[in-house]
Amino acid sequence: MxxxxxxxxxxxxxxxxxLLFVGSTALAHxxxxxDANFVLGVDGPAxxxxxxxxxxxxxxxxxxxxxxxxxxxxxxxxxHVVQYVTLFALGHSIxxxxxxxxxxxxxxxxxxxxxxxxxxxxxxxxxxGFRILPFQPDTRVAxxxxxxxxxxxxxxKLQEYELADNGLxxxxxxxxxxxxxxxxxxxxxIFIFLSAWRTSSSYLRHAFTTNTALMTGGFLLAGYQLAAxxxxxxxx
Amino acid sequence: xxxxxxxQAPSPRALFTAxxxxxxxxxxxxxxxxxxxEFGYDPFRIGQLLGINGLSKGDEQPLEAQLLPHxxxxxxxxxxxxxxxxxxxxxxxxxxxxxxxNADGELYYDMHAEPAGLGVEYAESFEQGTAVARTGxxxxxxxxxxxxxxxxxxxxxIEVRLYTSGFYDHSTVFSGSVEYDREIEPLIPDFPxxxx
Numbered sequence: 001m002x003x004x005x006x007x008x009x010x011x012x013x014x015x016x017x018x019l020l021f022v023g024s025t026a027l028a029h030x031x032x033x034x035d036a037n038f039v040l041g042v043d044g045p046a047x048x049x050x051x052x053x054x055x056x057x058x059x060x061x062x063x064x065x066x067x068x069x070x071x072x073x074x075x076x077x078x079x080h081v082v083q084y085v086t087l088f089a090l091g092h093s094i095x096x097x098x099x100x101x102x103x104x105x106x107x108x109x110x111x112x113x114x115x116x117x118x119x120x121x122x123x124x125x126x127x128x129g130f131r132i133l134p135f136q137p138d139t140r141v142a143x144x145x146x147x148x149x150x151x152x153x154x155x156x157k158l159q160e161y162e163l164a165d166n167g168l169x170x171x172x173x174x175x176x177x178x179x180x181x182x183x184x185x186x187x188x189x190i191f192i193f194l195s196a197w198r199t200s201s202s203y204l205r206h207a208f209t210t211n212t213a214l215m216t217g218g219f220l221l222a223g224y225q226l227a228a229x230x231x232x233x234x235x236x
Numbered sequence: 237x238x239x240x241x242x243x244q245a246p247s248p249r250a251l252f253t254a255x256x257x258x259x260x261x262x263x264x265x266x267x268x269x270x271x272x273x274e275f276g277y278d279p280f281r282i283g284q285l286l287g288i289n290g291l292s293k294g295d296e297q298p299l300e301a302q303l304l305p306h307x308x309x310x311x312x313x314x315x316x317x318x319x320x321x322x323x324x325x326x327x328x329x330x331x332x333x334x335x336x337x338n339a340d341g342e343l344y345y346d347m348h349a350e351p352a353g354l355g356v357e358y359a360e361s362f363e364q365g366t367a368v369a370r371t372g373x374x375x376x377x378x379x380x381x382x383x384x385x386x387x388x389x390x391x392x393x394i395e396v397r398l399y400t401s402g403f404y405d406h407s408t409v410f411s412g413s414v415e416y417d418r419e420i421e422p423l424i425p426d427f428p429x430x431x432x
Contacts, residue, residue: 124255132248208246212254219262224270231275 036161045167047174054178057157059186063115063221064150068183069190070122070214071143073207076198081191084143089183091147092154093176099155100163100172108156109229115153116225118146119218126211154179302331305430308401308423315343315388315396321411324383325404326352327376333402337384338369341394345370349382374402381408399423 035053042049058064071088075081099106121142130136158175197203246254272283273291283289311323327333347370348361360377363370366389376382382404388394407418 120258123258127251127254128246129251129255132251208250208254212258215255215258216261219258220265220270223262223266224274227266227271227275227277231271231277 039161039163042171043164043166045170045174047170050171050174051178051181053161054154054175054180055182055185056178057154058179058182063112063119063153064183065186065190066119066214066217066221067115067122067146067150068187069194070119070126070211072187072191072194073126073211073214078191081187084140085183085187087140087144088147088150089180091144092151092179095148095151096154096158096176096179097151097172099152100158101169103159104152104155106152106156107229108153108160109225109232111149111153111156113222113225113229114149115146116218116220116222118149119221120215121146121218123211123215123218126214127208300330300332302403304328304331304403304405306401307404307420309399309404309407309420310423311396311398311407311421313396315386315394317388317391317393320385320387321409322383322385323398324350324381324408324410325400325402326406326408327379327382327402327404329376329379331376331403333374333376333382333400333404334372335374335398335400335402336369336371337396337398339386339394339396340368341388341390341392342366342368343394343396344387344389346385347374347383348385349376349378350380351378352380354380 035056038049039053068085068088071084072081075084098104124130125137125139125142154175158172163171194203267280268282268286269288272278272286273288276283276290278284278289309325313321315321325333344364344366346361346364348359350356350359362374374382384398386396401423404420407420409416409418
């Protein structure tokens with residue numbers, strides 16, 4: 001979130017969204033070739049490299065980041081941020097670990113589409129959308145469940161690395177630790193940015209627009225992944 | 237969190253508009269830019285209009301025509317105990333080569349390249365180790381000389397055979413302090429070279 005402070009904040013957010021899209025040369029779901037080649041050469045436990053890869057995936061994974069923006073948008077106290085993010089981390093750790101260990105074969109595009117929709121969900125909730133519905137979903141449960149999906153997404157990415165069995169558990173746990181570290185890094189940046197913005201009156205004024213933009217970004221990511229699912233030949 | 241949210245809570249009508257705008261913008265960007273550019277899918281001919289069709293698919297091009305004729309080369313030589321030698325090909329940037337070499341004993345090898353005109357201190361090594369055989373595909377990361385250093389660290393003579401095929405124009409041998417160009421020996425000697 002590097003919105004230009006000179007501009008109205010919503011424009012900044014929209015520009016960031018567009019830049020995130022334009023700047024990403026690869027599909028959100030694919031892994032960098034060099035990283036894949038590195039992992040292919042690893043046979044045995046490699047704690048630090050996998051921590052690095054996990055952190056890199058999180059920091060450069062704009063789908064996870066946009067979801068986190070949605071989650072902490074209305075969380076003012078660090079204590080609440082920690083509470084929600086712990087639920088999210090718990091959710092994605094469960095599916096990341098079991099997904100890789102049990103070798104679940106889930107389609108990465110579909111999972112990434114659900115992750116895109118998780119951003120839509122959170123933005124809609126931030127807009128107060130569920131007040132008009134007869135039922136009120138518990139935000140904590142929702143964040144935990146979407147954490148499970150984000151973890152499945154992480155598991156599919158890690159499985160693309162063609163991990164050696166030797167040192168597998170150490171490497172998955174290292175990757176998971178890296179994901180949490182990357183998340184703390186990214187969250188700190190987002191939280192500082194949002195806290196700074198909150199001191200200005202434009203925050204609440206633009207909360208509506210920002211969450212609409214967030215929802216748009218979620219729809220875009222979901223559409224992108226669904227397009228990849230339906231349009232890319234299955235052998236790719 | 238809910239207090240602030242409640243204060244700012246938009247009307248159902250505004251909420252409906254916001255959801256509609258979000259869906260609409262996403263659909264326009266998807267069908268107007270992302271689907272044509274990323275996937276070459278252009279049902280509304282917008283990508284054609286903007287000239288962005290298949291924009292991001294270019295790097296998956298499987299065919300890469302070359303300007304040089306394709307060459308092949310077969311080399312057989314002996315390395316005496318503790319003797320070393322280098323066989324290098326002059327290749328342009330991105331020129332491909334496939335190769336196999338094998339020996340009747342373990343050799344130390346170093347596959348590496350030197351950028352043209354820059355000399356040894358700019359050499360880049362891609363693989364080092366000991367082996368009796370290696371095979372692979374290579375894409376020259378820069379224009380220069382590309383090939384192998386072999387060293388026999390055993391106590392007996394070792395015979396080495398190198399087979400290559402690719403886009404290089406000549407072969408240079410570095411043996412001790414001697415450096416000379418050798419004649420490339422194609423697998424099919426009378427195969428006519430294309431007129432390019």
